[in-house]
Amino acid sequence: MAKNISAVIAMITSGIIGLLMEKRGLALVEAADILYNSHLYEVLEDEETKVWRLSYPLLFDLLEEELTTGQITFPEEQI
Secondary structure (H helix, E strand, O other), X not given: OOHHHHHHHHHHHHHHHHXXXXXXXXXXXXXXXXXXXXXXXXXXXXXXXXXXXXXXXXXXXXXXHHHHHOOOOOOOOOO
């Protein structure tokens, strides 16, 4: 993964983890564990999917969908 993409992903994951902590009342470790073990994170890490271009609030919504339904409905221009 390119260094510049790694930096973007680090900023995105920080935002998503913050939202998990805020909206679900989770501790940092719990929130990070949920994100890092999700399918969303797997797709986010794959530079070719371009999912890293989405805003972290939208990505958080996609993670919520995954946690609730077990599936992710990506926007049309993604994946």
